[in-house]
Amino acid sequence: TENTTFTCCHPLIAGTSVDPAGVPIGRPIAATLVRVLDRGGYPCPIGVPGELQIGGAGLARGYLNDPERTAAMFIADPHAADPAARLYRSGDLVSWNSDGTLGFHGRIDQQIKLRGFRIEPGEIEEALLDHPSVAQAVVVLRTDDPANPRLIAYWVPQEPTRFTPAFEAAVAPAADQLRSFIAERLPDYMVPSAYVRLLSLIH
Numbered sequence: 194t195e196n197t198t199f200t201c202c203h204p205l206i207a208g209t210s211v212d213p214a215g216v217p218i219g220r221p222i223a224a225t226l227v228r229v230l231d232r233g234g235y236p237c238p239i240g241v242p243g244e245l246q247i248g249g250a251g252l253a254r255g256y257l258n259d260p261e262r263t264a265a266m267f268i269a270d271p272h273a274a275d276p277a278a279r280l281y282r283s284g285d286l287v288s289w290n291s292d293g294t295l296g297f298h299g300r301i302d303q304q305i306k307l308r309g310f311r312i313e314p315g316e317i318e319e320a321l322l323d324h325p326s327v328a329q330a331v332v333v334l335r336t337d338d339p340a341n342p343r344l345i346a347y348w349v350p351q352e353p354t355r356f357t358p359a360f361e362a363a364v365a366p367a368a369d370q371l372r373s374f375i376a377e378r379l380p381d382y383m384v385p386s387a388y389v390r391l392l393s394l395i396h
Contacts, residue, residue: 197251217294224250246280310382346385
């Protein structure tokens with residue numbers, strides 16, 4: 194991991210009232226520094242969301258054999274006296290609460306978290322686009338049932354051309370065929386549970 198298994202904690206004891214907006218991320222653990230910075234790298238005041246950036250003793254050195262990604266995600270801490278101090282850009286959107294805890298507001302990128310796994314929807318979309326019958330694809334996390342969040346793939350079939358055999362033009366892949374296609378390429382936790390065929394996608 195980029196940092197220790199967890200960065201902040203928030204204790205809950207019997208009788209604690211929980212804000213309907215959600216449980217705070219909490220405060221940083223020992224030997225851990227967190228900053229909430231805006232796009233310009235300046236600290237955000239209380240209540241103003243910014244990116245959670247993490248420093249301290251638990252920070253990793255970087256990504257193995259991936260210097261470009263390391264340089265992009267592990268950056269110099271512009272507010273530290275030590276020139277060697279670094280921060281990890283978590284991609285989490287957070288804000289300081291008035292009591293010194295952190296509130297979570299989502300992601301600044303497309304990364305999602307599902308059942309403890311971090312997932313990049315773009316990776317699933319790329320895998321779907323490798324299927325010869327898929328022209329466009331978008332994968333989203335649906336939370337209509339909060340107790341059962343699901344990955345849903347929306348896809349648009351390729352338009353038949355004069356070079357497309359008649360049987361291929363007439364038959365689009367079924368959902369179970371697309372699921373099997375993705376399951377051969379990605380781990381189970383990245384395989385969408387439903388596949389919705391659309392006539393077009395508008396970006």
